[in-house]
Amino acid sequence: xxxxxxxxxxxxxxxxxxxxxxxxxxxxxxxxxxxxxxxxxxxxxxxxxxxxxxxxxxxxxxxxxxxxxxxxxxxxxxxxxxxxxxxxxxxxxxxxxxxxxxxxxxxxxxxxxxxxxxxxxxxxxxxxxxxx
Numbered sequence: 001x002x003x004x005x006x007x008x009x010x011x012x013x014x015x016x017x018x019x020x021x022x023x024x025x026x027x028x029x030x031x032x033x034x035x036x037x038x039x040x041x042x043x044x045x046x047x048x049x050x051x052x053x054x055x056x057x058x059x060x061x062x063x064x065x066x067x068x069x070x071x072x073x074x075x076x077x078x079x080x081x082x083x084x085x086x087x088x089x090x091x092x093x094x095x096x097x098x099x100x101x102x103x104x105x106x107x108x109x110x111x112x113x114x115x116x117x118x119x120x121x122x123x124x125x126x127x128x129x130x131x132x
Contacts (some may be wrong), residue, residue, distance in 0.1 A: 006074035018059030
């Protein structure tokens with residue numbers, strides 16, 4: 001039982017799905033007007049849709065579902081039995097549910113572009129935040 005082909009298939013599927021959905025997400029973002037337009041003093045030169053993260057989530061979800069469904073073909077050793085831990089099923093469900101919970105926040109974030117001061121504050125907060 002070698003998990004490399006199974007992991008490789010999941011990786012290739014995630015990459016292909018993400019790149020395919022990125023084109024769809026770009027068109028959707030432009031059509032809906034969810035664009036990041038360059039402002040004075042920024043390095044960005046062209047407007048860009050803010051919907052690329054949805055393509056990444058779609059690629060993740062497709063790869064997780066297909067890998068989960070195909071694990072019986074790739075991860076069973078005839079002498080030992082299944083080569084996965086049943087607790088991993090709950091971890092996969094947790095990944096999917098956690099990423100689904102992020103989607104409403106992503107939609108809100110994509111609809112509102114933060115001002116320059118707020119953006120700088122949010123980018124620097126992790127650097128100065130210290131847990132006690």
